[in-house]
Amino acid sequence: MKSTGKAAGADWWRGAVIYQVYPRSFQDTDANGLGDIKGITRRLPHIASLGVDAIWLAPFFTSPMADMGYDVADYCDVDPIFGTLADFDEMMTAAHALGLKVIIDQVISHTSDRHPWFIESRASRDNPKADWYVWADPKPDGTAPNNWLSIFGGPGWEWDGVRRQYYQHNFLTSQPDLNFHNSEVQDAVLTAVKFWLDRGVDGFRLDTVNYYFCDKKLRDNPPAAIAIGGLDAPESNPYGMQNHLHDKTQPENIGFLKRFRKLLDQYDGRTTVGEVGDGARSLQTVAAYTSGGDKLHMCYTFDLLGPDFTPDHFRRCVGDFQEIVTDGWVCWAFSNHDVNRHVSRFAETEAEQPRVAKLAISLLSTLRGSICLYQGEELGLPEAELAFEDLRDPYGIRFWPAFKGRDGCRTPMPWEASRVHAGFSTAEKSWLPVPYQHASLAVDKQETDAQSVLHHYRETLAFRKRHTALVDGDMTFLDTKEDVLAFTRRKDGETLLFVFNLSREPVKVALPKGIKVAKTVPMPGFATASASEVVSLAALDVFCGQTG
Structure with a gap:
């Protein structure tokens, strides 16, 4: 291996x-x-x-x-x-x-609170894994050490009666956070x-x-x-x-x-x-x-x-x-x-x-x-x-x-x-x-x-696999209408132009100066449009062409 x-x-x-x-x-x-x-x-x-x-x-x-x-x-x-x-x-x-x-x-x-690491850690403040989780003393009034919250709701701290300390959890109370400072x-x-x-x-x-x-x-x-x-x-x-x-x-x-x-x-x-x-x-x-x-x-x-x-x-x-x-x-x-x-x-x-x-x-x-x-x-x-x-x-x-x-x-x-x-x-x-x-x-x-x-x-x-430009080729966005997404992908002498109409209405897109389609490249599942300087697209449609 x-x-x-x-x-x-x-x-x-x-x-x-x-x-x-x-x-x-x-x-x-x-x-x-x-x-x-x-x-x-x-x-x-x-x-x-x-x-x-x-x-x-x-x-x-x-x-x-x-x-x-x-x-x-x-x-x-x-x-x-x-x-x-x-x-x-x-x-x-x-x-x-x-x-x-x-x-x-x-x-x-x-981890889970049922992980052997946590079971040992919560058992006392001086065992070999006592510092493997984020433990902290309460404030003088018994409340949590700070204001951190849990993504799953409520405070990001849970009281443990055995250690008489709080432990941190970013998610469920049964998911105590490991102490990576250790x-x-x-x-x-x-x-x-x-x-x-x-x-x-x-x-x-x-x-x-x-x-x-x-x-x-x-x-x-x-x-x-x-x-x-x-x-x-x-x-x-x-x-x-x-x-x-x-x-x-x-x-x-x-x-x-x-x-x-x-x-x-x-x-x-x-x-x-x-x-x-x-x-x-x-x-x-x-x-x-x-x-x-x-x-x-x-x-x-x-x-x-x-x-x-x-x-x-x-x-x-x-x-x-x-x-x-x-x-x-x-x-x-x-x-x-x-x-x-x-x-x-x-x-x-x-x-x-x-x-x-x-x-x-x-x-x-x-x-x-x-x-x-x-x-x-x-x-x-x-x-x-x-x-x-x-x-x-x-x-x-x-x-x-x-x-x-x-x-x-x-x-x-x-x-x-x-x-x-x-x-x-x-x-x-x-x-x-x-x-x-x-x-x-x-x-x-x-x-x-x-x-x-x-x-x-x-x-x-x-x-995607047939065109290596799509795997790791360069990508450049083109200035177009707000409801149209257009960009080129380029690698090893091949430049592909993509124009996506993400709206629910047909559109015509005039290509920026200097961009001209040499031939269209059929995109799976979509009708092939012809274009040289203007691309016509139906609603929720895509055009692909190879530029000259």
């Missing part, structure tokens, strides 16, 4: 297409209503058929599942609801045989990372990567200049009322990320992708974390995970990234397991959802950077509307009805329209229900429809 030098293909991640699997909802093989690792193995041919380069698995580690596996009780084992380490090894072998890299989640900013904690975390490297995993998605360190002095966060909600905290959550200067994104994190990268560089062709949730500072944080080639390989932010589907938004997001993150790399995504599915966010009516789904993947596939797809988006699945009694997400339960949580994007994958639970499980009840609308969009139905969203995804990703 270990490398003595730079491996061929070590930069496979640059421009890669990554497919996110949410194991609980992918495929159940033991009839308990929950997806499992054997189910992932069974469905790997479907993933490979899309033409992606890698899969990213959400957490499958031993956990009490208070936060659906993002509360880890053992970093080096598989939770029995998902299977065994042997099942994982078989899945890895099958994935690699299909040419798929395997990236796994690493949730190391916090080098022994860093060593233990990296040992767990090495365990998976030695098993052959190809990379790590680092959950909440800017949350590892907090301010040593535990200073209060100042109020936000403008109290607004964000994707990490809806407007119903007071978390957005603070400027989070001291409870995350501390300068010490840079040193740990360098340690992490140094470990990965001992192995061939490994990669990291960090999740950065840092409000207005996100791009500056991404720049700091991905620069220099000695920290993270790439990061993603929440910029494209919101409701905006406008040319101005894309110009700003991509333009700002190119300006600020000068030598780093980005991983773009429209959907994941934490946000409403993008078809529901972007489409105005149910009837236009398939068209929007096709246009969205066409746009995503032409951006500079790596891209991440979320299971089910290749079917054009909309957000599921669930009743309160069906919710399992503690975040949604806490803030209902103002915020419904994340269960609507986590419902099971529909495989076969006519089978119970759309082929996801043979159990009497699945962990979340499969909406009727999702069953009607099942894989087996779309396989027989040449015009389906599923076939469009395959054709679009194949188009």
